[in-house]
Amino acid sequence: MPELAETAVDPANWTCPAPLRDQPVVVMGHGGGGALSAELMEQVFAPAYGNATLAALADSAVLELGGARLAFSTDSYVVRPLFFPGGSLGDLAVNGTVNDLAMSGARPAYLSAAFVLEEGVELSVVERIARAMGAAAETAGVTIATGDTKVVESGHGDGVYVTTAGVGLVPDGVDIRPQRARPGDAVIVSGPIGLHGVAIMSVREGLEFGVELASDTAPLADLVAAMLAVTPDIHVLRDPTRGGLAASLNEIARASGTGVRLRERAIPVPGAVANACGFLGLDPLYVANEGRLVAFVPPTEAEEVLAAMRAHPQGAGATLIGECVAEHPGMVVVATGLGGTRVVDLPLGEQLPRIC
Amino acid sequence: MPELAETAVDPANWTCPAPLRDQPVVVMGHGGGGALSAELMEQVFAPAYGNATLAALADSAVLELGGARLAFSTDSYVVRPLFFPGGSLGDLAVNGTVNDLAMSGARPAYLSAAFVLEEGVELSVVERIARAMGAAAETAGVTIATGDTKVVESGHGDGVYVTTAGVGLVPDGVDIRPQRARPGDAVIVSGPIGLHGVAIMSVREGLEFGVELASDTAPLADLVAAMLAVTPDIHVLRDPTRGGLAASLNEIARASGTGVRLRERAIPVPGAVANACGFLGLDPLYVANEGRLVAFVPPTEAEEVLAAMRAHPQGAGATLIGECVAEHPGMVVVATGLGGTRVVDLPLGEQLPRIC
Numbered sequence: 001m002p003e004l005a006e007t008a009v010d011p012a013n014w015t016c017p018a019p020l021r022d023q024p025v026v027v028m029g030h031g032g033g034g035a036l037s038a039e040l041m042e043q044v045f046a047p048a049y050g051n052a053t054l055a056a057l058a059d060s061a062v063l064e065l066g067g068a069r070l071a072f073s074t075d076s077y078v079v080r081p082l083f084f085p086g087g088s089l090g091d092l093a094v095n096g097t098v099n100d101l102a103m104s105g106a107r108p109a110y111l112s113a114a115f116v117l118e119e120g121v122e123l124s125v126v127e128r129i130a131r132a133m134g135a136a137a138e139t140a141g142v143t144i145a146t147g148d149t150k151v152v153e154s155g156h157g158d159g160v161y162v163t164t165a166g167v168g169l170v171p172d173g174v175d176i177r178p179q180r181a182r183p184g185d186a187v188i189v190s191g192p193i194g195l196h197g198v199a200i201m202s203v204r205e206g207l208e209f210g211v212e213l214a215s216d217t218a219p220l221a222d223l224v225a226a227m228l229a230v231t232p233d234i235h236v237l238r239d240p241t242r243g244g245l246a247a248s249l250n251e252i253a254r255a256s257g258t259g260v261r262l263r264e265r266a267i268p269v270p271g272a273v274a275n276a277c278g279f280l281g282l283d284p285l286y287v288a289n290e291g292r293l294v295a296f297v298p299p300t301e302a303e304e305v306l307a308a309m310r311a312h313p314q315g316a317g318a319t320l321i322g323e324c325v326a327e328h329p330g331m332v333v334v335a336t337g338l339g340g341t342r343v344v345d346l347p348l349g350e351q352l353p354r355i356c
Numbered sequence: 357m358p359e360l361a362e363t364a365v366d367p368a369n370w371t372c373p374a375p376l377r378d379q380p381v382v383v384m385g386h387g388g389g390g391a392l393s394a395e396l397m398e399q400v401f402a403p404a405y406g407n408a409t410l411a412a413l414a415d416s417a418v419l420e421l422g423g424a425r426l427a428f429s430t431d432s433y434v435v436r437p438l439f440f441p442g443g444s445l446g447d448l449a450v451n452g453t454v455n456d457l458a459m460s461g462a463r464p465a466y467l468s469a470a471f472v473l474e475e476g477v478e479l480s481v482v483e484r485i486a487r488a489m490g491a492a493a494e495t496a497g498v499t500i501a502t503g504d505t506k507v508v509e510s511g512h513g514d515g516v517y518v519t520t521a522g523v524g525l526v527p528d529g530v531d532i533r534p535q536r537a538r539p540g541d542a543v544i545v546s547g548p549i550g551l552h553g554v555a556i557m558s559v560r561e562g563l564e565f566g567v568e569l570a571s572d573t574a575p576l577a578d579l580v581a582a583m584l585a586v587t588p589d590i591h592v593l594r595d596p597t598r599g600g601l602a603a604s605l606n607e608i609a610r611a612s613g614t615g616v617r618l619r620e621r622a623i624p625v626p627g628a629v630a631n632a633c634g635f636l637g638l639d640p641l642y643v644a645n646e647g648r649l650v651a652f653v654p655p656t657e658a659e660e661v662l663a664a665m666r667a668h669p670q671g672a673g674a675t676l677i678g679e680c681v682a683e684h685p686g687m688v689v690v691a692t693g694l695g696g697t698r699v700v701d702l703p704l705g706e707q708l709p710r711i712c
Contacts, residue, residue: 112521
């Protein structure tokens, strides 16, 4: 990797984008997985709930219960359209929660599924989504064990919202969380980025990019198990969904007080994603993925972990994209192909229409 | 209890109300906790998920994970208005899931909280709900450990929806589920019924009944622990929320293949609830409660359990209202004050506007 020209960035003069602290109402960005989401959690939810667990910003909480070490996570899924190339709301609702659990190193075991249906939605639509969830659960090796259904009046709601929660078991000796990133860690992404977000956007906006782009939605727990078989000492895992790779890496940098340096040319952006992003003026680093993970791995283990990932169907495109550094703590920079560097900020809200 | 005139009901000629099997769209009743909800679960969700756990119709699933016996449950909360006499959506979202866990005999431990917010909702409203959740969690002795927030465009959604899931630990030797009801069991309700539903309806509809009626929303896990301290052999617990006592008792009767006989005069209906229901043409047996439970207890233990309940603040109004019988399996009948009997059906959908 070429040496970064550190002079291009002056961390001392760099400040977080100022969120809309004084605005009195919810805006779309509060759900975008960026700075506004973080602010809502840090300033509203964490103080209200009186605990610091939430503020840890992990994809799932790791808890002790009855002598077992459990991962516990939840997400609501409000994606439009409900069905898209490569998957559906049902696939996302299962894979998303499975992946959040896996990012703690857990083996996902059980999911709950709560539906908020709008009066007048066709039952066949509900059934298609439920079947997609059942199939995705089977693929991921989890059981949907409990559920709930509420119906809201026509004109409220938006067809179908699904909220899943999940529990899984964290193996002994595994301690994966954003705070554990260390300077020197190899930063690895499990495959090409941007497919989910661009696929959703193309059907939402009726755009054609010459190639059919399909969502990458997939369960990642088995890939994580293959990585942990190499070493239990994986430091950080994250699935870069809302806010993309940029949001995930910024959150890790902030939580750990380290910096992240990426090599732009190493980041696997499929040509069709690059073209679509170029056309739309978007940066692929901010586009959501639903079947990818980013890992921070001790440098001594990086090569072997990378090999294990590439041997797994979900990690066939695994690539070393950069490293964790002591410089510019809390900041993510990318070394461009031209020898310069640029800062990759935490997005304020979201760059795209709702995608997960 | 007076002997029931069994001739008034002929189980052989009694059939389940015919749900709207051929309708192609979701109707409000699919979320009402009655026959339509059961049909949706049995005919759509359980087959799609490929498991029978859901079909067990319990308030929470009991699972083995890492050597621990866990209860796991979820509910979405879409109540309008968000704030009402006696509580708020936030109180319901915590107490409802705490209570679902407690109905397996579990000690609730951790909750997740997922918000679907509508763009344009005041942040102060979100904060009030979050604070209510934090306070309710503290009262119930649980930790909100993980969460999520999504924002939907203005005109979709309906202000604030909250979905909570929860995990708790089921003590050894405790096996509480609807299938365990046995002829002879005493049927006990923990206090006066109908307060939540009538309170919500009165503010929704702008009705005044002379007396301010407040929701009974409350956590019941501590009451359940007090009951289990008398005997671990409690057969069934249920919190009669949507569909009221009628839906809960019908579900228990069907799951266990027993009958239920109630004494109408014994059922604790507050005067104000009776008046409001009379005015509105409703039956208090179908009105939702959010801080009550119904218990099926072996006759030998009934008196002691009742005494323990009455010694607890949440069970001060505990009352023996009937018994489980071998006759008319799957059916709930009530002996009226005039010496007759009437069947208490499973409601088709809901009797009230959305209340939980």
